[in-house]
Amino acid sequence: MDRPIRVLVAKPGLDGHDRGAKVIARALRDAGMEVIYTGLRQTPEQIVQAAIQEDVDVVAMSILSGAHNHLFPKVVNLLREEGVDDVLVIGGGVIPEDDIPKLKEAGIEEIFTPGTSTKDVVEYIKRNVKR
Amino acid sequence: MNLGERLLNGDRRACARLISMLENNDLEAVNIIKELYKHSGNAYVIGVTGAPGSGKSTLTDKLAKEFRKRGKKIGILAIDPTSPFTGGAILGDRIRMNDLTLDKNVFIRSMGTRGSLGGMSRAAWGAVKVLDIFGMDYIFIETVGVGQSEVDIVKIADTVLMVMVPNLGDDIQAIKAGIMEIADVFAINKSDLEGADRTKLEIEMNLDLSEKKDYRPPVVKVSASRNQNIDELVDKLIEHRTYLEETGKIVERRKKNIRLEIMKLAEEEFLNLVMNKAHKGNLFDKLVDDVISKKLDPYTAKDMIMDFIKG
Numbered sequence: 001m002d003r004p005i006r007v008l009v010a011k012p013g014l015d016g017h018d019r020g021a022k023v024i025a026r027a028l029r030d031a032g033m034e035v036i037y038t039g040l041r042q043t044p045e046q047i048v049q050a051a052i053q054e055d056v057d058v059v060a061m062s063i064l065s066g067a068h069n070h071l072f073p074k075v076v077n078l079l080r081e082e083g084v085d086d087v088l089v090i091g092g093g094v095i096p097e098d099d100i101p102k103l104k105e106a107g108i109e110e111i112f113t114p115g116t117s118t119k120d121v122v123e124y125i126k127r128n129v130k131r
Numbered sequence: 132m133n134l135g136e137r138l139l140n141g142d143r144r145a146c147a148r149l150i151s152m153l154e155n156n157d158l159e160a161v162n163i164i165k166e167l168y169k170h171s172g173n174a175y176v177i178g179v180t181g182a183p184g185s186g187k188s189t190l191t192d193k194l195a196k197e198f199r200k201r202g203k204k205i206g207i208l209a210i211d212p213t214s215p216f217t218g219g220a221i222l223g224d225r226i227r228m229n230d231l232t233l234d235k236n237v238f239i240r241s242m243g244t245r246g247s248l249g250g251m252s253r254a255a256w257g258a259v260k261v262l263d264i265f266g267m268d269y270i271f272i273e274t275v276g277v278g279q280s281e282v283d284i285v286k287i288a289d290t291v292l293m294v295m296v297p298n299l300g301d302d303i304q305a306i307k308a309g310i311m312e313i314a315d316v317f318a319i320n321k322s323d324l325e326g327a328d329r330t331k332l333e334i335e336m337n338l339d340l341s342e343k344k345d346y347r348p349p350v351v352k353v354s355a356s357r358n359q360n361i362d363e364l365v366d367k368l369i370e371h372r373t374y375l376e377e378t379g380k381i382v383e384r385r386k387k388n389i390r391l392e393i394m395k396l397a398e399e400e401f402l403n404l405v406m407n408k409a410h411k412g413n414l415f416d417k418l419v420d421d422v423i424s425k426k427l428d429p430y431t432a433k434d435m436i437m438d439f440i441k442g
């Protein structure tokens with residue numbers, strides 16, 4: 001069925017830098033997706049509830065504070081607890097290379113670091129949505 | 132358990148999924164709603180409309196909180212525009228409602244207009260039914276930021292709340308036809324700003340000129356961001372509901388809207404039927420070419436489509 005991909009763009013944690021998240025949101029919009037933008041300082045619980053209510057295909061999170069090792073997996077775990085298994089979870093931000101394997105193991109399916117082209121993100125999402 | 136049963140059991144994921152399916156014209160969802168329609172009718176629908184940036188989302192957030200204090204379950208449909216070029220959209224109304232996200236008695240859903248004009252999403256009619264069956268007492272529909280003539284909210288809402296702000300245009304704006312005419316309650320938001328009293332006066336003067344009726348839309352000064360006067364606004368919304376219910380006008384209003392809804396559904400289906408036929412054998416493309424090259428005019432082209440369909 002021809003339907004727009006729905007993406008929740010969220011900023012978990014306490015850093016106030018949402019430029020990157022907004023650029024991504026805009027790029028996804030221009031690629032024909034419906035982007036639900038929830039703004040700054042979201043708790044994992046809020047992100048998961050918003051993802052459920054909005055019935056999104058993708059949860060895309062951005063963190064620049066360094067709290068990714070804690071917050072990204074927490075979102076994945078809460079989604080699992082709620083029985084949500086058809087949502088693609090991806091992350092972006094200032095994330096050290098060394099942290100990426102652990103994050104992927106925890107269920108964040110892709111990590112995009114600074115310098116990533118928005119086209120790559122769009123392509124990745126289109127190829128990997130689960131329904 | 133199927134989606135319908137899960138919805139009746141208060142399963143939030145089922146509620147969300149059904150709304151998506153209706154947005155995507157999924158027949159399975161339509162069939163579920165057909166079956167569950169008898170369970171609807173408890174919810175009262177309040178439309179929140181007004182210019183872009185007038186504070187509709189922030190005010191909806193505060194209104195929802197006040198209704199929650201009064202023990203009501205709240206559904207919110209927040210509509211933002213879809214790009215006519217890419218089909219994409221930024222749905223940003225939730226930003227103002229983040230506190231409500233974890234309240235189990237609130238369900239917020241963002242919707243793109245997906246090609247509908249009139250400030251509404253075509254699937255809003257279906258989404259209201261889903262939230263109603265889900266057990267919500269009040270459903271707020273926040274329209275896209277409107278200009279002067281996007282009045283479709285009146286075709287779905289029991290009460291229309293018009294959100295105004297000080298210093299937008301002069302008193303001529305207040306007497307024009309269009310959105311000013313559909314308001315059941317006016318809120319002047321950001322009324323901590325200078326000019327709020329004048330805006331209130333202009334609206335009141337315009338209401339003075341209306342034919343005398345037994346209900347006059349109240350004009351309430353509020354500040355959503357400062358949480359001022361929200362309880363009074365909620366009282367006014369409930370007063371309008373009481374007025375409609377006591378006079379029996381609620382039935383009239385809903386009847387009128389159901390009539391429009393059925394017509395719209397039939398119209399869509401009929402148009403699809405006609406255009407599918409017209410597209411077969413490139414008839415439609417040929418007609419467009421002929422009109423461009425002046426061999427035909429649009430009226431004759433229409434006649435030819437109709438002749439083709441009648442056989």
